[in-house]
Amino acid sequence: MVMDVQVVESLRARDAQAFRVLIERLQQPITGYLHRLVGNREVALDLAQDTFLQVYKEIGKTSEDLLLDAWIYRIATNFGLRYLNRVRLREFVGLDDPSNPEDFNISLMVPGPEHQAETRILVRETLLKMKPKDAACLQLHYGNGFTYEEIAQVLETTPEAVRKRVVRGVEKFRSLYEVSPQA
């Protein structure tokens, strides 16, 4: 987590260069995180763009001791969870086909052994079967290397709640994907 008061100050002063640097630093991890969360590359890109627009628009209203990265991930997570809720509601009312939630366009992936693509699809399906917040916790911890405390800041909850969500996600992952012979 970066808590750079100068960066926040520059952003609050609408420094275009500082904003550009911020986008360059966080674009890939944020988009990757959103991609794993929502399972759709184009949607992830749109949500990442929305996230940075929101950052640009709202940074002036934040306090000086802002934990910048946690705040940005919180915005991204909220966008992602909102999108997922909408998708689930669409599926519920029959506007979307729940059998085809993925955008797995193999041509967009780096060529590799076939099992890599299969793994991605299985991971994707497994994550979709979890509660969105559990999936977010799992991805932030395992995919982005966040500590429980950092995730708690992102999700505005307690580290204890994160601990429960992570273990629930791991158990779900293990039972659905059978990643461990131990399971």
Next chain:
Amino acid sequence: MSGQMQWAPDSDGKVHPDDSILLAYTRRQSLGKSWPSIHQHIVGCERCLIRCEGFTVTSQSITDMLTAYAHKRYYPPLTERLSEYVENPAAADLAHRKRQQERLREDLALGKAVLMLPLSTVLKKLSPARGEPRNKAMASVSIFSIPAVVFLAVLLGVFIALAYSISSHPGLLPFRPFGGISTVVSPPSRFTVPAHSTPVPTATPVANSTGNGGPTANVTPTSTTAKPTITLCMTQADKNLSRIRFCGVNFIPGDKVELIIQIGTNPARARHQVTVDAQGGFQDFWYINACKDVPNSVYAQDMAHAEIFSQVLQNIQFGKCVSQNSVYP
């Protein structure tokens, strides 16, 4: 991380840290003041060590899979997509409002769809599929879900009513002076020539019938002499983004020029300077967020040569917005 540590008894009655604690321990997450006692227990507990080892293996697998999932994926840089917004806060605000409006429309469509669902369909969705055993628990779920569904429907109704009231509030709608994006062709602007002590070229309106492609002048000067002239020259992209654009011709290449604009009853002010290109032309544009922002009068002034300036454009029409009366005579 302290407090709320849960220890659970096993079949032999011995208490052990629960799985969330064991996982946190293997992941080296903070366990606060409880860490020494947890550590002391785990190193002396074969059952806990086996579970920790299992979590370590699982964690490694999940890390590998999640890393592989997004690793080396190509995401096009957003910097360019956002650069326009970065440099122009009005554009950022407009884009933000448009996205909000899109989401509101989606939510409205969803709300409508949910309300249109017959109760029987909802119950069917909540009930087990055909052929599946219908045990007591499932039966109780569907029965008890009826008031929940009714409550949700009422909530959605309230939400839709609120959303409509928000939609009908003009201040919250995105500014769309050109109405539909693809079908509108801007009407020609009407210019009048103000009484001015210095000679200015006269201009007559010419309709821009295409509305597409690059910037096109809506007016052409009738004068045959190469006098500095500015015209309203919006592209379709400008219209889509509620952007007003002025093009200047017959200025001195390399000179700095600025547009002097007068909006409402405010005094005239200069916009930032732009450089005249090799053909003697320049362009300047900005975003219009409300009709009141459409300038009454615009002219261009050469910064290097005070005697060089364009005619004054007045009665500028921007989509459905017509500028107010100019303070110029």
